[in-house]
Amino acid sequence: MLRNQRLNPFGNLARDRALSALRQMLVISMILTALGLPGCGGDVQEKLEDYLEELEFDAPLEAVKVIQLGESHRISIAARKQAYVEGDEEPVWVQFKFKLFVEVAPENEAAILAATERHRGMINDIIVRICRNLTLEELGDSRRTSFKSRLIDALRPLLGENRIQQLILNDDSWEAI
Structure with missing residues (x-):
């Protein structure tokens, strides 16, 4: 017990490793989600341009x-x-x-x-x-x-x-x- 306290005086080493791994997985999932959102793909941009061109017609x-x-x-x-x-x-x-x-x-x-x-x-x-x-x-x-x-x-x-x-x-x- 003394050895773990010396390495990490704030708590359990196993718990800290688990929290660190959880944070890493959370960051990775946020990055993957952000990359998968619309706006990163060209298809959405083309649809937006088509929509804006349709709006240009006043009559x-x-x-x-x-x-x-x-x-x-x-x-x-x-x-x-x-x-x-x-x-x-x-x-x-x-x-x-x-x-x-x-x-x-x-x-x-x-x-x-x-x-x-x-x-x-x-x-x-x-x-x-x-x-x-x-x-x-x-x-x-x-x-x-x-x-x-x-x-x-x-x-x-x-x-x-x-x-x-x-x-x-x-x-x-x-x-x-």
């Missing part, structure tokens, strides 16, 4: 008109990792390809078509300017949220503040050149 598809802005856009970009960084960072030359559409209410279709014809040059300049300021991080965003946000803010004054419901990018991709 039923039957109640909107989709108008293409220009044909297919193909823009060369000297993209940097971060925006507005001066220094030795070399840009990565990429080519960004996409088709751009606006979603409008049927009663606004004629006004949007007239505005796109009237401001064709300015619309193309805006698209090129915003594309050329994209960073690699923004290009990597599969939903192109930042890009679409800047585009819609720049296009609304030309096409009508309250006429555009949303922008749609189709066949969008980028590759290094």
Whole structure:
């Protein structure tokens, strides 16, 4: 008894070993549970993206008109990792390809078509300017949220503040050149 007390003055050595083993098993089971939870798998992420894309539609598809802005856009970009960084960072030359559409209410279709014809040059300049300021991080965003946000803010004054419901990018991709 004296020997056990010298090794562990707070209690029984066998009991402490059992508690230590129990703690280890508890930690291991917590780690395995955490790894098995949703969020660690890619399947759940894909389902979330599909769900979020469905939420993007403000109106039923039957109640909107989709108008293409220009044909297919193909823009060369000297993209940097971060925006507005001066220094030795070399840009990565990429080519960004996409088709751009606006979603409008049927009663606004004629006004949007007239505005796109009237401001064709300015619309193309805006698209090129915003594309050329994209960073690699923004290009990597599969939903192109930042890009679409800047585009819609720049296009609304030309096409009508309250006429555009949303922008749609189709066949969008980028590759290094």
